[in-house]
Amino acid sequence: MDELREGCPWDRKQTIETLRPLTIEETYELADAIVKGDWQELKEELGDLMMHLVFYAKIATEKGEFTLEEAIHGVCEKLIVRHPHIYGDVEVKDDEDVKRNWELLKMKSGKKSVLGGVPTGLPALIKSLRIQDKAKKVGFEWETKEDVWQKVQEEIAELQEAEVSGDAKKIEDEFGDVLFSLVNYARFIKVDPELALERTNVKFRNRFMQMETIALERNKPLEELTLVEMDAIWNEVKRNMQS
Secondary structure: OHHHHHHOHHHHHOOHHHHHHHHHHHHHHHHHHHHHOOHHHHHHHHHHHHHHHHHHHHHHHHOOOOOHHHHHHHHHHHHHHOOHHHHOOOOOOOHHHHHHHHHHHHHHOOOOOOOOOOOOOOOHHHHHHHHHHHHHOOOOOOOOHHHHHHHHHHHHHHHHHHHHHOOHHHHHHHHHHHHHHHHHHHHHOOOOHHHHHHHHHHHHHHHHHHHHHHHHHOOOOHHHOOHHHHHHHHHHHHHHHHO
16 A cells, blocks of 8 residues: 555545545445355455555555554454453343443443444435444333334334325325334344345346346347236246246
8 A cells, every 4th residue: 555655646646535435335345245145255345445444544644643553453442341241340141231231331431322323324224223223222122023013014004094195295204114113123033124125136136137038038028018928927037046
């Protein structure tokens, strides 16, 4: 990185602001590799992301703000403080105790809200999961998954009522409530809603593209097929993928 900053006009021109969108892109590429379970791609994307971290630290060092070593040392100190069950005399029963202690320690360090650590720029689905997870750590939580499922059904009923009213704002609000309650249910059944939805996206995309291919092989593009004909090919694709 020292050599790149000195010898490459593009690298020399970069700032933390210009790197930001590129880092976001690299993070999503890493996430894609995780969804695919591709370890080779994961290794490559992890390397790309690490390069960005070094890049930010290099710029910070040039500006006299901090060094890479200081950043790493800082997170080590934070991890020691937030793991008193390893580096102190605190006892924990399970991972939930660990997460609960973590949030309490963050509050003691000056945070005004348990939700303060949720980045505002997170995608909405992930943000919803993180908000609920943090609220849970201070005891704001349903007791059983049956309670949560009842709430899901209530929210769906309210959405249907809103549809009847024709009030666009109310429909949007109630639809958001349905999604939020489904994320809550996902937590209770130990499902990552973001990962589950992304895998469904990938599955749909693959099936749809296969459907397009089959239709073209039969000299009949999708736009010329009826819904019944498309559904028949869709079911054919599903059978082929499951066999």
